[in-house]
Amino acid sequence: xxxxxxxxxxxxxxxxxxxxxxxxxxxxxxxxxxxxxxxxxxxxxxxxxxxxxxxxxxxxxxxxxxxxxxxxxxxxxxxxxxxxxxxxxxxxxxxxxxxxxxxxxxxxxxxxxxxxxxxxxxxxxxxxxxxxxxxxxxxxxxxxxxxxxxxxxxxxxxxxxxxxxxxxxxxxxxxxxxxxxxxxxxxxxxxxxxxxxxxxxxxxxxxxxxxxxxxxxxxxxxxxxxxxxxxxxxxxxxxxxxxxxxxxxxxxxxxxxxxxxxxxxxxxxxxxxxxxxxxxxxxxxxxxxxxxxxxxxxxxxxxxxxxxxx
Numbered sequence: 001x002x003x004x005x006x007x008x009x010x011x012x013x014x015x016x017x018x019x020x021x022x023x024x025x026x027x028x029x030x031x032x033x034x035x036x037x038x039x040x041x042x043x044x045x046x047x048x049x050x051x052x053x054x055x056x057x058x059x060x061x062x063x064x065x066x067x068x069x070x071x072x073x074x075x076x077x078x079x080x081x082x083x084x085x086x087x088x089x090x091x092x093x094x095x096x097x098x099x100x101x102x103x104x105x106x107x108x109x110x111x112x113x114x115x116x117x118x119x120x121x122x123x124x125x126x127x128x129x130x131x132x133x134x135x136x137x138x139x140x141x142x143x144x145x146x147x148x149x150x151x152x153x154x155x156x157x158x159x160x161x162x163x164x165x166x167x168x169x170x171x172x173x174x175x176x177x178x179x180x181x182x183x184x185x186x187x188x189x190x191x192x193x194x195x196x197x198x199x200x201x202x203x204x205x206x207x208x209x210x211x212x213x214x215x216x217x218x219x220x221x222x223x224x225x226x227x228x229x230x231x232x233x234x235x236x237x238x239x240x241x242x243x244x245x246x247x248x249x250x251x252x253x254x255x256x257x258x259x260x261x262x263x264x265x266x267x268x269x270x271x272x273x274x275x276x277x278x279x280x281x282x283x284x285x286x287x288x289x290x291x292x293x294x295x296x297x298x299x300x301x302x303x304x305x306x307x308x309x310x
Contacts, residue, residue: 003271004293005068007152007197007222007256010056010094012080013047015073016162023166036165043262053084053092059259059266060091066293069256069300071122072096075108082116090302095120095152098140100130106139113147119300120144122152125176132194133184141189150193150299152220155179156201157227179207186214193299195220195254199240202227211248218299219248221274221291222256237273238280250287254295 009015016036020029027035037044045052060068070092072081078096085094096112098105098121112118121144125131132153144151156179158172179200186194197220200207204227210217221241228235244253255274257267278288 001289002293003065004296005065005257006254006296007220007258008068008070009073009260010070010081010084011045011260012049012052012077013045014080015077016044018074018076019162019166022168025167032166049080049083050087053087057088057091063266063268067091067093069093069095078112078116082118085117090304093300094118095122097122099128100134100136100140101128109140109143113143113149120150124154126158126172126174129173129176131176132182133188141192145189145192150195152195152197153182155196156198156203179203179210182210182217183213186217190216192216193218198223198227199244202230204231208243208247218252218254219244220254220256223258224270237277241277241281245283245287250290251295253291255292
């Protein structure tokens, strides 16, 4: 079975440094990051993007992952992810976060999907306070359509531990995080593939309703899925998979782990848990193969990645 992971974070040094520069604390960037590393036990990424890329590629080889989507989790990280994708010769599929409220959002997306060769976009309505069908998003979706780029719309529970450690405020507004808010955008742009991660991140029923309403919406299975604790009456992961496959069908479910930092590295534990849950859900071998890699292979066919001009 081919494993292709649709949801990981590259988390290069530019990501950490960009957030540290926003911190209201008085310490310099290096001091702040060293403190975060000491408090959490995480290893700060190598300043050399190529070295950080090679570490991720080694993890993929160790755990049998053929390709994986990896995010630039802030716009300033997009160039690092572009470089990593080029170095990986197509094994890393770069996406970037975009803030639709930024005045240069369309120009940024045009460069990201064009010159930088990234393959998809990631939006955070609860973070940026922009609903998915806000007119400010429309040009971004048009660019995504022109480049056959999927658009991930983060819904549900949102937590960024690094922001908390750096003393940054929590701007998250859950009123922007309901998967049903994706319906107007998906209907307006039927040729764009929208992806809701984490099974809706706690809005599971709403994610199912979205999938039933809009054929161009997929769901991804990423993260530890701790959101199941918020569901009335409780829910097991195999039940989540069973209901999701029933509504979305096996062709619109994308496997993901939400792997992000070292020394933890690639989350093989999450992969194994999801494989067990898929088996317990009654999924056929063919359905499991689609979810674990076939769907991403179809959504993002292989193409040569090229680094941007220096």
